[in-house]
Amino acid sequence: xxxxEEDYIKIIYHLGKGESGSVSTNSIAARMETxxxxxxxxxxxxSEKGLVNYKKYQxxxxxxxxxxxALSIVRKHRLWEVFLVEKLEFSWDEVxxxxxxxxxxxxxxxxxxxxxxLGYPQxxxxxxxxxxxxGEFKKSIKRLLNEVPIGKEGICVGVKDxxxxxxxxxxxxxxxxxDTILIVDKEEFDGSxxxxxxxxxxxxxxxxxxxxxxRIIE
Amino acid sequence: xxxxEEDYIKIIYHLGKGESGSVSTNSIAARMETxxxxxxxxxxxxSEKGLVNYKKYQxxxxxxxxxxxALSIVRKHRLWEVFLVEKLEFSWDEVxxxxxxxxxxxxxxxxxxxxxxLGYPQxxxxxxxxxxxxGEFKKSIKRLLNEVPIGKEGICVGVKDxxxxxxxxxxxxxxxxxDTILIVDKEEFDGSxxxxxxxxxxxxxxxxxxxxxxRIIE
DNA sequence: ACAAATATTTAGTTTTGTCTAAATTTTAAT
DNA sequence: ATTAAAATTTAGACAAAACTAAATATTTGT
Ligand SMILES: [Mn+2]
Ligand SMILES: [Mn+2]
Ligand SMILES: [Mn+2]
Ligand SMILES: [Mn+2]
Numbered sequence: 412x413x414x415x416e417e418d419y420i421k422i423i424y425h426l427g428k429g430e431s432g433s434v435s436t437n438s439i440a441a442r443m444e445t446x447x448x449x450x451x452x453x454x455x456x457x458s459e460k461g462l463v464n465y466k467k468y469q470x471x472x473x474x475x476x477x478x479x480x481a482l483s484i485v486r487k488h489r490l491w492e493v494f495l496v497e498k499l500e501f502s503w504d505e506v507x508x509x510x511x512x513x514x515x516x517x518x519x520x521x522x523x524x525x526x527x528x529l530g531y532p533q534x535x536x537x538x539x540x541x542x543x544x545x546g547e548f549k550k551s552i553k554r555l556l557n558e559v560p561i562g563k564e565g566i567c568v569g570v571k572d573x574x575x576x577x578x579x580x581x582x583x584x585x586x587x588x589x590d591t592i593l594i595v596d597k598e599e600f601d602g603s604x605x606x607x608x609x610x611x612x613x614x615x616x617x618x619x620x621x622x623x624x625x626r627i628i629e
Numbered sequence: 630x631x632x633x634e635e636d637y638i639k640i641i642y643h644l645g646k647g648e649s650g651s652v653s654t655n656s657i658a659a660r661m662e663t664x665x666x667x668x669x670x671x672x673x674x675x676s677e678k679g680l681v682n683y684k685k686y687q688x689x690x691x692x693x694x695x696x697x698x699a700l701s702i703v704r705k706h707r708l709w710e711v712f713l714v715e716k717l718e719f720s721w722d723e724v725x726x727x728x729x730x731x732x733x734x735x736x737x738x739x740x741x742x743x744x745x746x747l748g749y750p751q752x753x754x755x756x757x758x759x760x761x762x763x764g765e766f767k768k769s770i771k772r773l774l775n776e777v778p779i780g781k782e783g784i785c786v787g788v789k790d791x792x793x794x795x796x797x798x799x800x801x802x803x804x805x806x807x808d809t810i811l812i813v814d815k816e817e818f819d820g821s822x823x824x825x826x827x828x829x830x831x832x833x834x835x836x837x838x839x840x841x842x843x844r845i846i847e
Numbered sequence: 848a849c850a851a852a853t854a855t856t857t858a859g860t861t862t863t864g865t866c867t868a869a870a871t872t873t874t875a876a877t
Numbered sequence: 878a879t880t881a882a883a884a885t886t887t888a889g890a891c892a893a894a895a896c897t898a899a900a901t902a903t904t905t906g907t
Contacts, residue, residue, distance in 0.1 A: 436856085437853090437854060468854080509736045516727065665884075671864075848907100851907100859898090861895080866892105868890105869889100870886080870888090874884085
């Protein structure tokens with residue numbers, strides 16, 4: 412597998428999750444930042460190699476073999492992201508570009524030992540699940556913080572309200588994207604929440620909670 | 630710089646240290662495991678880019694700019710080797726192939742933070758010096774253990790006698806390639822040595838010491 | 848149902864890095 | 878000083894991955 416083939420396979424995997432299953436040439440071209448004609452050429456090659464199922468004008472889906480490859484690349488990508496954040500002090504939003512390169516390094520032992528070195532993480536810094544060696548992983552869902560049941564834990568992955576006052580509030584309360592948040596308790600009276608973030612308990616209003624997105628595993 | 634260009638530059642750097650300075654087309658071809666005609670093509674391109682000095686039939690040398698690039702690749706290669714051994718439990722002889730890939734990852738921050746994560750190592754697992762960010766590094770020399778002055782430290786990089794009995798002896802005494810060895814003292818009488826290896830003091834005969842190579846910095 | 852718009856594929860080039868075979872230059876041997 | 882051997886370069890070709898422009902196929906709007 413060349414680097415380029417791997418990127419195509421990974422993109423087809425990500426796009427293929429948008430229901431319908433079959434992925435269009437143009438959508439791949441957009442994600443790859445290339446031209447549709449180049450995509451057609453590559454799809455033909457991937458099809459000949461048995462990585463995708465393809466019928467002219469009908470879009471493309473991953474074969475079983477292609478899915479296996481896709482998952483192994485996603486696994487590597489997310490493990491490297493964890494490494495960059497946990498070990499090299501990268502922040503949440505700096506890791507993607509580098510992981511995009513590191514995911515192509517070929518060495519089974521490297522991936523295994525990296526996994527071990529990181530303590531077999533289940534999710535990456537963006538809250539996305541990391542496939543196991545044989546391609547299994549738990550689904551994750553994105554929910555507003557105020558809709559998360561008590562006792563659940565998730566990673567802060569986005570805001571609904573992105574106005575400066577709200578962002579400033581988050582900053583002042585030391586809540587940042589990428590933080591792990593545990594829902595400790597919810598007040599019946601006003602819907603406000605007790606949450607635990609970086610081992611510190613804080614209390615936030617329903618208004619705040621309804622503007623923060625959490626990604627939850629399972 | 631493409632991956633291939635970087636490999637050529639690195640090889641020209643390594644071959645260029647064998648006196649004479651100028652590197653032959655055939656020697657590059659041998660190291661790259663490619664044909665001399667392919668080397669000529671690449672040399673022309675590198676020459677146009679100002680990375681090497683080249684005159685037809687006269688061999689090639691790195692330009693100042695080319696040397697800078699070469700040192701940055703060597704730096705990355707050796708830092709990754711340290712990472713693999715120190716953090717991922719790779720052994721001495723398993724790291725090269727993987728480092729050969731990792732050295733091409735492009736991210737200044739990655740290299741800086743990796744360096745920090747590793748505690749700013751000065752030498753790689755093979756005892757070779759790691760260039761600093763601005764390309765400086767100490768020279769290293771390979772010497773027989775019995776010729777190393779008292780108080781010096783080095784990394785065990787090879788054997789002169791590779792017969793099974795000798796290798797078995799090393800194994801039994803827990804001396805392995807890649808180990809750091811400190812010369813504690815030398816007995817005048819028989820030339821035997823007191824050395825420290827993995828914090829353990831051991832006593833070895835001159836005969837042993839004259840069959841082990843150490844790589845010493847500076 | 849049909850024309851217009853959109854999506855996709857084909858045809859023909861380009862760039863990068865490689866190859867083989869042939870030509871040229873340098874080096875080594877008599 | 879020639880000649881033979883070895884090293885190097887040139888010429889011509891190929892595969893991978895991209896592009897542009899043109900040709901088809903599919904969808905959509907009326
Ligand atoms: Mn990638
Ligand atoms: Mn991620
Ligand atoms: Mn390399
Ligand atoms: Mn090394």
